[in-house]
Amino acid sequence: MPIEEAYRDLALSKLERFGKIVEEKLKAQVSELDQEDLEFGLSLSLQDENLSQLWQECIEDNHYMEVSFMEVMEHHDGAYLKATFKNSRGPYTAERYVSIRSSGRVETSHAFFLIMDNLTFRVEKEPSGNFKVFVKSV
Template identity: 70%
Template sequence: MPIDEAYKNLAISKLEEFGELAQQKIKNSVSELDPEDLEFGLSLSLQDQELFKLWQDCIENNNYMEVSFVEVMEHHDGAYLKATFKNSKGPYTAERYVSVRSSGRVEIAHAFLLETKGIVVRMEKEPDGSFKVFVRYK
C-alpha cells in the first residue's frame, strides 16, 4: 500500500525545519574555525536546547523514512540484521541505523547530515544532551 503523500510531506517538512535551524547554529560555530583545520575534519561539541527539543521530534520520532540499506551479517555471537533508513531533502539528510541481533537485542542510532558550500557536517546526539558535530571539507 503506498504511503500517503501528506504524511510523507509532513516528515520532510520536519526534516527541513530541523535542518534550517541546525545549519544556522553550525554556521556560527564553523565561522570561528581555521579553514586549514577542516582539511581532515574537526569534531565539535554543540549544546543547544532548541536543537535538542527539535531533534527528538524531527529526527528520532520522524516515522517516515525510506529504506536505503539492508544487510544480514554473521558475527561471532550469531547473525544480525543491519538496516539504514533515510530521509533527505536538498542539503539535509536524516538517517536511522537499526541493528537487530540474533539474541533479540535492538540498537537504534540517528544522525543528521548537512552538505553546504563544500563542507560536510555530521551530527549525532550524545547521552549528556549535547551534540557531537564532525565538520570537514568535501
C-alpha cells in the same frame, strides 16, 4: 501499498525545519575555524536544550524514512540484521541505523547530515543531550 504523499511531506518538512535551525547554529561556529583544519576534519560540540527537543521530534520520532541499506551478517554470537533508513531533502539528510541481533536485542542510533558552503557536517546526539558535530571540507 504506497505511502500517502501528505504523510511523506510532513516528515520531510520536519527534517527541513530541523536542518535550517542547525544550519544557523553551525554558521557561527564555522566562521571561526581555520580552513586548512577543515581539510582533515574537526569535531565540534553544540549545546542547546531546545535543539535537543527538536531532535527528538524531527529526527528520532520522524516515522517516515525510506530503506537505503539492509544486510544480514553472521557474527560469533549469531546472526544479526543491519538496516539503514534515510530521509533527505535538499542539503539535509537524516539516517536511522537499526541492528537486530539473534538474541532479540535491538540497537538504534541516528545521525543528521548537512552540506553547506562546500562543507559536510555529521551531527549526532550524545547521551548527555549535547550534540557531537564532525565537519570536513568537500
